Amino acid sequence: MDLPEEEFVAHGRGGCPGCAAVIGARMATKISGKKTIMINSTGCMCVNYGYNGAPLFPYVHSLFENAGSVISGIDAALKALGRREDVNLIVYAGDGGTVDIGFQALSGAVDRGHRFLYICYDNEGYMNTGVQRSGATPYGASTTTTPVGAKAKGEPRPLGRKKDMVRVMAAHGIPYTATASIAYPLDYMRKVQTALQVDGPSYIHLLSPCSPGWGIEPKDTVTVARLAVQTNFAPLYEITGGAAFKVNIKPQKPKPVREYLATQKRFRHLLAKENESELELIQQAVDARFKYLLSCENS
Amino acid sequence: MRQYLSGTKAAAEAAKLAEVNVVAAYPITPQTSIVEYLASFVANGELQAQMIPVESEHSAMSATYGASLAGARTFTASSSQGLCLMHEVLFMASGLRLPIVMAVANRSLASPVSIFADHQDSLAQRDTGWLQFYVENCQEVLDTILLAFRVAEDQRVLLPVMVCFDGFYVSHISEPVDVPTSEQVKSFLPAFRANYPTLDLTSPKMFNVMAFPDSFEEFQRDKHESMRKATKVIKEAMDHFAQIFGRNYGMIETYRTEDAELVLVGLGSMMGTVKASIDILRSEGLKVGMAKIKAFRPFPFAELAEVLQNAKAVGVLDRDISFGSTGIVYQEVLASLKHLEHEPLVLDLIAGLGGRDITVDTVVKSARLLQEASEAGYGKDRVIWVDANQDLLDIWKVGAAHVG
Ligand SMILES: Cc1ncc(C[n+]2csc(CCOP(=O)(O)OP(=O)(O)O)c2C)c(N)n1
Ligand code: SF4
Numbered sequence: 104m105d106l107p108e109e110e111f112v113a114h115g116r117g118g119c120p121g122c123a124a125v126i127g128a129r130m131a132t133k134i135s136g137k138k139t140i141m142i143n144s145t146g147c148m149c150v151n152y153g154y155n156g157a158p159l160f161p162y163v164h165s166l167f168e169n170a171g172s173v174i175s176g177i178d179a180a181l182k183a184l185g186r187r188e189d190v191n192l193i194v195y196a197g198d199g200g201t202v203d204i205g206f207q208a209l210s211g212a213v214d215r216g217h218r219f220l221y222i223c224y225d226n227e228g229y230m231n232t233g234v235q236r237s238g239a240t241p242y243g244a245s246t247t248t249t250p251v252g253a254k255a256k257g258e259p260r261p262l263g264r265k266k267d268m269v270r271v272m273a274a275h276g277i278p279y280t281a282t283a284s285i286a287y288p289l290d291y292m293r294k295v296q297t298a299l300q301v302d303g304p305s306y307i308h309l310l311s312p313c314s315p316g317w318g319i320e321p322k323d324t325v326t327v328a329r330l331a332v333q334t335n336f337a338p339l340y341e342i343t344g345g346a347a348f349k350v351n352i353k354p355q356k357p358k359p360v361r362e363y364l365a366t367q368k369r370f371r372h373l374l375a376k377e378n379e380s381e382l383e384l385i386q387q388a389v390d391a392r393f394k395y396l397l398s399c400e401n402s
Numbered sequence: 403m404r405q406y407l408s409g410t411k412a413a414a415e416a417a418k419l420a421e422v423n424v425v426a427a428y429p430i431t432p433q434t435s436i437v438e439y440l441a442s443f444v445a446n447g448e449l450q451a452q453m454i455p456v457e458s459e460h461s462a463m464s465a466t467y468g469a470s471l472a473g474a475r476t477f478t479a480s481s482s483q484g485l486c487l488m489h490e491v492l493f494m495a496s497g498l499r500l501p502i503v504m505a506v507a508n509r510s511l512a513s514p515v516s517i518f519a520d521h522q523d524s525l526a527q528r529d530t531g532w533l534q535f536y537v538e539n540c541q542e543v544l545d546t547i548l549l550a551f552r553v554a555e556d557q558r559v560l561l562p563v564m565v566c567f568d569g570f571y572v573s574h575i576s577e578p579v580d581v582p583t584s585e586q587v588k589s590f591l592p593a594f595r596a597n598y599p600t601l602d603l604t605s606p607k608m609f610n611v612m613a614f615p616d617s618f619e620e621f622q623r624d625k626h627e628s629m630r631k632a633t634k635v636i637k638e639a640m641d642h643f644a645q646i647f648g649r650n651y652g653m654i655e656t657y658r659t660e661d662a663e664l665v666l667v668g669l670g671s672m673m674g675t676v677k678a679s680i681d682i683l684r685s686e687g688l689k690v691g692m693a694k695i696k697a698f699r700p701f702p703f704a705e706l707a708e709v710l711q712n713a714k715a716v717g718v719l720d721r722d723i724s725f726g727s728t729g730i731v732y733q734e735v736l737a738s739l740k741h742l743e744h745e746p747l748v749l750d751l752i753a754g755l756g757g758r759d760i761t762v763d764t765v766v767k768s769a770r771l772l773q774e775a776s777e778a779g780y781g782k783d784r785v786i787w788v789d790a791n792q793d794l795l796d797i798w799k800v801g802a803a804h805v806g
Contacts, residue, residue, distance in 0.1 A: 140472075140601050150612070161601040163471060163609040165464065166494060172461030176426060176468025176476075177601060179452035183423040183474050190603065208464065211457030 104289060106133050111159045118151035121321025123311035123328060124224040125151050126285045128195055131222055132160075134295040135191040140177060142193070144170040144200030147231045147313075148224065152195075170194045171208035171221070178217040191299050192219035198239035199229045202266045213275050213304035220298045221306045223268065226313035234316045238266045242388075243381060244369045246316075251372045256381065264388055272306040273342040279305040281341035286329035290339060290351055297341075310337045318368020327366050334363040335393040340400075348399035357393070360386045407579040409572035412540045413479065413505040413565070414439030415579075416547035418449045419587045420503075423474035423594065426454035426465035430484040431517045432569035433507040437479060459484035463491035470500040471609060472601045475551070475594035478502065481569060482509035482523045489527065495562045496531030496625060498609060499598060501554035502562040503547060504532075507573040508670065510756045518757020519568040521669060521722040525698075525730045531625050533563040533632060534699040536669040540577040543567050545649055546696075548582075552591050552639045559632045560598050561625070568671040570757065582647055590646050629700045636697055653702035655694040658684065659709050662691030664772050666751075667706070667735055668719035669695050672760040676719070679765035690769050695731070703738040710739060715747040715776035717768050721754045728785050747776055753788040764789050 111132035118125040124147055132139060139160040143149040145167035152162075165173040174194050181187040194209075201209060201223040209221060228246050229235040235248040236258050242265070245257040273280045278301040283291040291309065298305035312319060312327045319327050331337035332352055339351040361382060364370035373381055407415065413436045417425065425444075427437040443449035452469075456462045462478050470476045480488060485506060495502050506524050510516040524534060533553065537546045543565065550563035567573065599607050613621055636653060644650040657677050659665055666676050673694040683690045693709050695702065710716055716739070720729025727733070732750035739745050751768045754760040768788050 137606075138603055140603075158606045158608045161603065161606045161608075163468075163601065164611060165468075166490065169460060169464035169491065172426075172456060172464035173468035175454055175456070175461070176424065176465030176470075177472045179424045179426070179454050179465065180469035180472035180474035180476075183450075183452040183469075184472070207457060208461050211461055214457070215454065 104292060107136065109159070111136075112152055118147065119314055119321065121314050121324040122147070122151065123285050123313065123324050124148055124197070124226060126324070127222070127224050127291070127309045127311055128152060130285065130288055130292055131193065131195070131295045134292050135193055135299060138189050139191040139193055141195060142170045142174050144168065144194070144196040144205055145231070146197035146200055146229075147226070148195055148197065150231065167200055168204040169208050170196050170200060170205055171210070171212035174219045175212045175215060175217045178219060194219060194221045196221070196223055197230070198223055198225040198227060199237045202238040202268050210275065213272065213277050213306070216303050218303055220295070221304070222295075222309055223307070224309050224311040226311045226316055227265070228313070228316050230313050230316045239268070241265050242385060243373050245372065246369070256372060256378070257369070264392065269306070269308045269342065273345050276345040277304045277306065278302065278345075279341070279343055281307050282337065282339050283307050283309045284328050284332050284337065284339060285309070285311065286325050286332065287339060287352065294341060316369070318371075319366060323366065327363070330358065330363040330366060334358045334360045335389050336360055336363050338393055338396055340396055348396065350396050350400050353397075360389050403581050404578050405581050406576045407540050407544070407581070408435070408574055408576045409540045409543045409567050410435040410507065410574070411439055412544040412579050413547060414443065415581055416544045417477040418443050419582065419584055420475065420477070420548060420551050420591060421449070421593065422451050422477040424452045424454065424466070424469035424476045425478065426456050426462045426469065426476070427478045427480070428456055428459045428462045428484060430459070430481045432509060432573040433479045433481040433484070433505065436505055436507070459487040460491060463488040463495065466502050467491065467495045467498060467500055470495070470502050471498060473596040476502050477504070479505040479507070481507045482511055485523045485527060486511065489530070492527055492530035492532060494610065497621070499560040499625075500562055501551070501560055501598070503550045503554055504562065504564050505543070505547065506564050506566040507569045508566050509569040516756040517569070519571055519671075519721070520755045520757070521566070522755075524564060524566045525722045527564070528699065528730065531561060531629070532699065533561055533629065533697070534566060535563065535696055536566045536698055537572070537696070538671050538673050538694065539572060540575070541579045541649070542651070543572060544579055544581065545643065545647065545651065548587060548591055549636070549639055549643055549651070553632060553636050555594070555597065556635045556639075557597055559628055559635050561628055561632065566670070571671040580647075586646055590643060633697070633700050633702070651696060653697045653705045654709065655696055656709055657692040659691030659693060661689055663689040663714045664717065664769060664776065665691045665693055665710055665713045666717045666719060666765065666768065666772075667693045667695065667731070668721070669698065669731060670721065672719060672721065672754060675760055675762060676765050679762045679769070682762065683766060683769050688769060688773060698734075701734050701738070706735065706738045707742055710746060711742050713746045715749065715772050717749045717751050717772040719754075719760070719768065720750055720752050721760070723752055723755070748784070749775055750785045751788045752785060752790075758789055760789070
């Protein structure tokens with residue numbers, strides 16, 4: 104893969120050390136280049152990227168919940184003015200702005216078929232407001248609004264697993280959806296490239312470890328992101344045409360989920376002896392889900 | 403060419419004449435047909451625009467500002483609950499200094515539900531940094547939307563504009579409207595070229611970034627100053643409009659105020675009824691006049707003060723209420739009178755909420771209350787519910803007592 108030397112996300116940006124969301128933006132823009140218009144919904148990235156320093160491409164911080172509709176307007180305007188060709192329209196938004204509050208605007212925008220790439224950097228919580236739960240927080244994770252206490256074991260998630268945004272997006276029938284990880288940069292960047300080439304909406308869900316939110320060392324971002332894939336906790340796959348599944352990484356011998364959870368403070372309580380059954384349930388859910396993905400691939 | 407047009411059709415015709423590039427809107431009674439007319443213009447090829455049938459009003463305003471930021475002339479329309487759903491985004495559009503024009507078919511707000519007119523919806527958006535024009539009839543709808551684009555896009559202003567007209571009373575009544583030719587319109591409103599920073603690959607900029615305490619206030623002040631400067635721009639635009647189209651509008655319109663001792667002030671379609679009532683009252687010897695506020699933002703303080711300087715008493719017809727305080731227009735009128743040597747008595751006359759008809763009787767009653775108050779000197783409650791039905795209130799109390 105030919106990558107430009109030029110950096111589009113660099114120089115004095117304000118993110119925490121080791122922030123995967125920043126790394127993910129950096130990789131994506133290596134592919135999309137200067138002919139990009141980017142939208143961030145409110146969240147860490149609009150602080151990390153959205154002030155301080157001259158931009159290398161036009162950029163708007165939309166609002167928390169309307170990135171999908173703002174990009175719809177931009178797409179329509181560029182078409183009306185005869186300038187749509189050659190512009191990469193990208194939304195780069197957090198999981199809160201995507202799976203929760205911005206869900207309606209995103210769903211509407213892809214339903215109308217606007218041509219843009221939506222990348223959700225999923226740090227599994229509202230990090231910019233100080234680590235509250237979101238619709239993407241995994242079962243059992245401790246956040247400030249789902250704390251661990253005498254009567255609570257973190258995010259309760261009665262339906263078992265977090266909102267499956269990739270399949271929700273694929274179910275809209277859009278041309279391309281995928282999951283990605285910063286620990287697999289070539290896979291991720293190829294997906295960005297593919298997404299930018301399709302004629303219509305595309306969606307990439309990027310798991311983005313967050314040091315303060317997950318309770319990890321900044322130096323461990325990539326290791327943790329890799330473990331998420333190696334344990335099948337966050338599998339890498341893509342769906343074309345809303346139906347054709349391809350699982351990109353199939354670990355020969357998946358590592359136990361426990362190993363992944365043990366890297367993060369937010370799951371620490373689950374490792375206690377009395378929570379062994381919880382851990383077993385999580386492992387079973389992860390296995391079942393991966394099996395399901397493989398079955399989608401073969402069907 | 404004269405055509406019979408409803409208010410909503412007049413609004414859509416105006417947007418078509420303005421050759422808007424992008425329309426994003428969501429249906430809500432009584433605004434809906436504006437969007438439908440525009441969609442059919444686009445479908446028939448009468449208007450070369452992108453039409454975005456969004457999934458909510460929040461998205462309508464968001465797509466509109468996205469399009470405007472990308473350099474398109476944009477138009478949208480809303481009402482009531484829809485306008486409230488846009489609230490957050492209205493600040494964004496004005497803060498980004500985007501010349502968006504929106505037609506508002508005024509409708510009251512739940513709860514309880516009502517689909518009928520009052521001014522609560524748009525007045526609740528008073529402080530969002532949008533210019534607000536209130537108009538009386540279908541001709542004024544069409545003309546004012548053209549004026550709105552011209553003012554919004556002036557470099558001295560660069561702020562979005564709402565053109566507000568009463569739901570059903572104006573939106574659904576058909577009247578003969580003089581529809582200008584597109585050549586006439588072009589000489590007043592040149593073809594669009596964005597004259598503000600846009601999302602431009604050749605000159606990349608960041609929009610809506612953080613402002614810290616060392617600069618935020620200055621952005622707000624700049625917006626305020628632009629709004630104040632808009633008064634001049636509006637007057638210039640109206641003069642130019644009069645030259646081309648032969649119809650004349652001011653920041654406020656007056657009727658028989660020269661020697662008026664009592665003046666009724668208000669917004670929108672009811673002012674037609676007020677004019678008719680004034681003729682009746684005049685024939686009975688009561689010296690009454692009318693001041694219709696056309697531009698509510700920027701507020702015409704000086705113009706209004708001048709009209710009211712010799713009035714003994716002023717009655718503000720408020721088709722809205724700021725709960726726990728007074729009508730909203732009343733507060734503004736009071737503020738504009740502060741600098742007069744002889745401050746007249748001002749009564750707040752709440753009427754016509756939720757589509758209750760403001761009849762000649764209502765206006766005559768209002769004028770008589772004003773006359774009484776003016777003769778008796780002050781002392782009464784300044785907020786008067788002119789057309790509220792005491793019997794209904796009593797029934798409600800009886801009901802409450804039974805329930806309680
Ligand atoms: C309408 C609205 N509600 C709440 C907020 C406060 N807020 C700002 S960022 C944020 C959380 C963002 O979460 P996410 O999208 O996951 O991005 P992250 O912070 O993790 O980068 C919240 C709740 C807001 N800006 N706007
Ligand atoms: S809080 Fe998390 S997501 Fe936000 S900047 Fe820091 S590491 Fe990145």
